[in-house]
Amino acid sequence: MIPIAIPLLDKEEADAAREAVLSGWVSQGPQVAAFEREFAALVGAPHACAVSNCTTALHVALTAANIGPGDEVITASHSFIATANCIKYCGATPVFVDIDPDSYNIDPDRVAEAITSRTRAIVAVHQMGMPCDLAALAAFADRHGLILIEDAACAAGSEVRVNGHWERIGKPHGRIACFSFHPRKVITTGEGGMLTTADAELDRKFRLLRQHGMSVPDTVRHGSAQVIFEDYLMVGFNYRMTDIQASVGRKQLERLSELVARRRSLASRYTELLGNIEGLILPFEPQWARSNWQSYCVRLPDGVDQKVLMQRFLDQGIATRRGIMCAHRERPYSNDKRPHDLRQSELAQDHSILLPLYAQMTEENQVLIAETLKKELQV
Numbered sequence: 001m002i003p004i005a006i007p008l009l010d011k012e013e014a015d016a017a018r019e020a021v022l023s024g025w026v027s028q029g030p031q032v033a034a035f036e037r038e039f040a041a042l043v044g045a046p047h048a049c050a051v052s053n054c055t056t057a058l059h060v061a062l063t064a065a066n067i068g069p070g071d072e073v074i075t076a077s078h079s080f081i082a083t084a085n086c087i088k089y090c091g092a093t094p095v096f097v098d099i100d101p102d103s104y105n106i107d108p109d110r111v112a113e114a115i116t117s118r119t120r121a122i123v124a125v126h127q128m129g130m131p132c133d134l135a136a137l138a139a140f141a142d143r144h145g146l147i148l149i150e151d152a153a154c155a156a157g158s159e160v161r162v163n164g165h166w167e168r169i170g171k172p173h174g175r176i177a178c179f180s181f182h183p184r185k186v187i188t189t190g191e192g193g194m195l196t197t198a199d200a201e202l203d204r205k206f207r208l209l210r211q212h213g214m215s216v217p218d219t220v221r222h223g224s225a226q227v228i229f230e231d232y233l234m235v236g237f238n239y240r241m242t243d244i245q246a247s248v249g250r251k252q253l254e255r256l257s258e259l260v261a262r263r264r265s266l267a268s269r270y271t272e273l274l275g276n277i278e279g280l281i282l283p284f285e286p287q288w289a290r291s292n293w294q295s296y297c298v299r300l301p302d303g304v305d306q307k308v309l310m311q312r313f314l315d316q317g318i319a320t321r322r323g324i325m326c327a328h329r330e331r332p333y334s335n336d337k338r339p340h341d342l343r344q345s346e347l348a349q350d351h352s353i354l355l356p357l358y359a360q361m362t363e364e365n366q367v368l369i370a371e372t373l374k375k376e377l378q379v
């Protein structure tokens with residue numbers, strides 16, 4: 001059986017988790033602080049704040065940006081449903097706009113059309129690790145006084161070229177970037193998330209929001225020779241990461257460059273193997289972007305039934321996934337007003353599949369997958 005993905009976790013991560021367990025400090029503590037410092041350094045961000053997952057990171061980001069009832073937030077429907085849900089958590093209205101069919105990312109021209117007097121923020125997704133058009137979106141957000149939040153759940157290790165230099169996603173290029181360390185992403189802590197920003201005041205708010213609005217972290221009280229009484233400065237949440245997760249994350253960070261290089265070479269091998277299948281559209285990487293290839297998405301030739309094909313693959317021991325879902329087709333959103341056309345989003349969901357891609361994959365695995373696809377498409 002070839003799975004869709006397997007995380008690369010080894011003895012180093014297991015040993016690190018064991019040490020954290022035996023250290024006597026298992027919730028948010030010194031390992032979380034070290035993971036934050038190392039993540040910030042790796043992506044080139046002034047501040048990084050760890051949380052329990054990327055859904056909570058997005059909720060914290062929107063809350064820290066004071067997004068609330070009456071506000072509109074422009075985003076893609078074509079994303080994992082958490083992107084839209086976080087906007088609903090704040091009582092704000094997600095305004096879905098269509099994607100660019102080549103990149104599967106939000107189309108800046110459609111964003112421009114969707115702006116109203118209530119628009120406060122844009123949540124732009126780096127879908128499947130492919131950077132979205134940050135230059136256009138950031139310029140646009142600046143011009144209209146909007147807060148640009150990057151849903152970088154899948155994009156740890158992806159890069160964009162800015163003024164001739166490659167920079168990692170998370171620097172950040174918007175006001176805030178949010179990452180996921182779910183096992184389906186390129187690096188994992190089991191569950192986990194991270195917010196990065198260049199804004200010290202926002203970072204201070206993230207730290208309050210993730211821990212009940214508490215004025216003094218546990219590590220400070222624990223280490224103090226004086227008795228400290230904490231205050232609760234706002235209605236916060238419990239969105240803490242544990243030191244066990246962070247200790248695993250630190251080891252995963254050491255692997256990130258190598259994992260991305262491996263995934264990039266697997267993706268280019270797919271491109272070679274699948275390049276001559278008529279009607280099959282391979283993923284497109286703009287020259288200003290370097291994807292971490294969190295997923296490799298192919299668009300099927302006209303007339304091919306996605307689900308039938310996926311079942312044929314599964315019957316032959318190869319797992320695939322359908323293209324990225326559209327939130328507006330799911331029950332919590334299906335009755336909402338939908339002022340903007342989402343045809344490209346729907347087509348992408350219905351006519352693409354994700355192929356297995358993970359570091360431990362072999363050349364034989366890839367050849368088998370390519371041959372199976374050719375055989376099933378009868379080319």
Ligand SMILES: *Cc1c(COP(=O)(O)O)cnc(C)c1O
Pocket residue numbers: 053054055056079080082083125127151153154179180181182192193
């Ligand atoms: C995975 C994912 C999320 C949610 O991340 P969790 O860490 O599982 O909460 C949000 N947005 C996108 C685009 C994702 O792919």
